[in-house]
Amino acid sequence: MRIPVTQMSNEALLRQLLDAIPSCVFLVDRDVSILDYNAAAGAFLGVGRRQILHHRGGEVFHCLHARDVAAGCGHGPFCKSCLVRGAVNEAFTGKKCVRRQVCMQLSSGRKVEDLHVLLTASPFTYQGHERVALILEDLGGMVALHSLLPVTANGNDLKKGPGAPRLSA
Numbered sequence: 001m002r003i004p005v006t007q008m009s010n011e012a013l014l015r016q017l018l019d020a021i022p023s024c025v026f027l028v029d030r031d032v033s034i035l036d037y038n039a040a041a042g043a044f045l046g047v048g049r050r051q052i053l054h055h056r057g058g059e060v061f062h063c064l065h066a067r068d069v070a071a072g073c074g075h076g077p078f079c080k081s082c083l084v085r086g087a088v089n090e091a092f093t094g095k096k097c098v099r100r101q102v103c104m105q106l107s108s109g110r111k112v113e114d115l116h117v118l119l120t121a122s123p124f125t126y127q128g129h130e131r132v133a134l135i136l137e138d139l140g141g142m143v144a145l146h147s148l149l150p151v152t153a154n155g156n157d158l159k160k161g162p163g164a165p166r167l168s169a
Contacts (some may be wrong), residue, residue: 027132058074062106065078
């Protein structure tokens with residue numbers, strides 16, 4: 001039996017809507033502390049709510065620079081040029097950032113991994129509090145496929161698209 005949207009509580013509707021989105025969605029404050037997230041984000045991070053909620057994004061994502069200084073994510077010299085933090089800051093000034101291609105460098109044990117995403121930071125107000133919806137769409141598969149694109153027989157490089165310089169014979 002279908003329940004009309006008008007009969008659902010706002011919290012239930014919001015939770016179902018967030019969890020239906022296949023991309024990672026985080027609700028963050030001005031310090032990029034995570035206030036809530038959807039099921040896709042939880043599956044991606046693979047840790048419990050205690051390790052995510054009210055922690056800064058760089059700490060949760062294992063940003064390469066999150067531990068550069070004792071004060072943590074948002075306080076190191078690199079943080080001034082952080083594309084995620086910059087997009088969230090932009091959103092808090094009222095400028096929506098939509099599907100900006102970003103490469104995040106994350107630490108994974110002793111390795112550094114690049115996470116290629118489309119980043120959206122969209123401002124909204126809820127119960128009198130300014131927030132930002134931070135959406136990360138994984139481009140990892142697309143980046144891997146792009147590296148496999150061949151050069152065509154007539155010398156066009158499919159990676160560069162139409163009008164790209166031809167390879168000399």
